[in-house]
Amino acid sequence: MLRSYYESTARARIAGLLDADSFHEWLPASERVTSPHLATLEQPVAFDDGVVIGQGSIAGKKIFIAAQEGGFMGGAVGEVHGAKIVGVLERAVRDHPAAVLLLLETGGVRLQEANAGLIAVSEVMRAILSARAAGVPVIVAIGGQYGCFGGMGIAARCATAIIMSEEGRLGLSGPEVIETARGVEEYDSRDRALVWRTVGGKHRYLLGECDTIVPDSIESFQQAVVACIGKGDNWTLDALEQEHRLLSDRVQRFGECADGRDIWRKLGWTDPDAIAMMDNDEFVAAAQGRSAKNN
Amino acid sequence: MTIENLKYRFDAGTPTQGATAIVGVLGSGNLEVLVEPAALNGACEIEVNTAARGFGAIWQAVMKDFFARHHAGDIRISVNDAGATPAIVSLRLDQAIESYKGKHK
Numbered sequence: 001m002l003r004s005y006y007e008s009t010a011r012a013r014i015a016g017l018l019d020a021d022s023f024h025e026w027l028p029a030s031e032r033v034t035s036p037h038l039a040t041l042e043q044p045v046a047f048d049d050g051v052v053i054g055q056g057s058i059a060g061k062k063i064f065i066a067a068q069e070g071g072f073m074g075g076a077v078g079e080v081h082g083a084k085i086v087g088v089l090e091r092a093v094r095d096h097p098a099a100v101l102l103l104l105e106t107g108g109v110r111l112q113e114a115n116a117g118l119i120a121v122s123e124v125m126r127a128i129l130s131a132r133a134a135g136v137p138v139i140v141a142i143g144g145q146y147g148c149f150g151g152m153g154i155a156a157r158c159a160t161a162i163i164m165s166e167e168g169r170l171g172l173s174g175p176e177v178i179e180t181a182r183g184v185e186e187y188d189s190r191d192r193a194l195v196w197r198t199v200g201g202k203h204r205y206l207l208g209e210c211d212t213i214v215p216d217s218i219e220s221f222q223q224a225v226v227a228c229i230g231k232g233d234n235w236t237l238d239a240l241e242q243e244h245r246l247l248s249d250r251v252q253r254f255g256e257c258a259d260g261r262d263i264w265r266k267l268g269w270t271d272p273d274a275i276a277m278m279d280n281d282e283f284v285a286a287a288q289g290r291s292a293k294n295n
Numbered sequence: 296m297t298i299e300n301l302k303y304r305f306d307a308g309t310p311t312q313g314a315t316a317i318v319g320v321l322g323s324g325n326l327e328v329l330v331e332p333a334a335l336n337g338a339c340e341i342e343v344n345t346a347a348r349g350f351g352a353i354w355q356a357v358m359k360d361f362f363a364r365h366h367a368g369d370i371r372i373s374v375n376d377a378g379a380t381p382a383i384v385s386l387r388l389d390q391a392i393e394s395y396k397g398k399h400k
Binding site: 011028029030042043044045046047048069071072 | 317325344345
C-alpha cells in the first residue's frame with residue numbers, strides 16, 4: 001500500500017524516505033532542546049521544537065535531512081527550530097553528503113519568537129546558499145497539509161530543486177494573510193480551488209518554480225529525491241542569470257493576470273479548468289511545452 | 296495560558312527493556328509521549344506538561360489504568376499535551392510503550 005506523504009508526520013516521512021534503519025537523529029527528543037521563548041510565554045513546548053534533523057541514506061547515498069512537523073504550531077520557525085536546520089546545512093558544508101533534504105511544512109516565522117524567528121529564517125536562507133556553494137545539492141520537498149509559506153517559501157526557492165505534490169502549496173504570504181491584509185474581494189482564502197490555482201503544486205510546476213511534481217505518496221517523493229540527487233546542482237552564474245530572465249519575463253507576461261487560470265491560458269492551455277482534474281502522469285505529459293520554463 | 300505540571304510514580308513494575316521512543320505530535324487535541332529507560336528500581340515515573348489545567352484527577356486515572364495494563368517498570372515517560380482526550384492519551388501511551396519495546400530487538 002502506498003503511504004500518503006500529506007497525511008504523515010515528519011518522523012514517518014523520514015522513516016519512509018530513507019533506507020531502513022539508516023536514520024541517525026541529531027538533538028533527538030530525549031535531549032529536550034526546547035524553545036526558551038515559548039517557555040517564557042508559558043506555552044507548551046515540543047521536545048524537538050517541531051523539526052527532526054539527522055543523517056541517513058537514501059538509495060545507498062549518504063544524505064543529511066531536516067523535516068518540519070506541521071502539527072506543532074503549523075511548522076512555524078522559532079529560534080531553536082531554525083538553528084537546527086542551519087546546523088544541518090553548515091555541517092553539510094563541512095562533511096559533503098550527497099545532498100541535504102529539507103522536508104518543509106511551515107507557515108513561516110513563529111510569531112511568538114518574533115525577531116529571533118525572523119533571524120533564524122534568514123540564517124536558513126544563507127546556509128542553503130552556503131551548502132550549494134560548497135557543492136552540496138539542497139533538495140526541498142513540499143507536500144504537507146500546511147504548505148510552505150512565509151520566509152521559508154523564499155528559503156525553498158534558494159534550494160537546488162523543489163519537489164511538490166499537487167496537494168502541496170508554496171507561497172510567501174499565505175491565503176489567510178492576504179485576505180486579512182487586502183480584503184476578501186482581493187483574495188478569498190476559503191475558496192479552496194482559488195487557493196490551489198494560485199499556490200498549489202500544479203500551478204508552481206507550470207510556473208517553473210517546482211522542478212518535479214509527484215503523486216501524494218512517500219514512495220513517489222523518494223523516487224523524485226533519488227532522481228534529483230542524480231542530477232546534481234547547476235550552481236553557475238549562467239543558471240542564476242537564466243532564472244532572473246525567467247522571473248522578469250514572468251512579470252512581463254503574467255503581471256496583469258488575476259488568477260492561475262489566466263496564466264495557464266497564456267501558456268497555451270485552451271481548457272485550463274481541466275487541469276485540476278488531471279492525474280499526475282496525465283498532467284506532466286500535458287504540461288510539456290505548456291509551462292513557463294519551456295515555452 | 297499557564298502550563299500545568301503533573302507527576303506520577305507507580306512502584307513495583309516489571310523492568311522493561313527498550314530503546315527511547317517518541318510518538319505523537321504536540322498539536323491541538325493531541326500529545327507527544329517520550330519513553331526512556333531509567334533505573335528506578337522497577338518504578339514507572341510519569342511527568343505531564345499540559346496546556347489544559349485542572350484535569351489532574353483524570354490524568355491520575357488514565358495513568359493508573361496504563362500501568363495496570365502494561366506493568367512496565369524502569370521507564371520514564373514524559374508527556375507534552377495540548378488538550379488530548381483521555382481516550383487519545385491512553386492510545387498514545389499504548390503506542391509509545393509498544394514502540395519502546397519494539398525497537399529493542
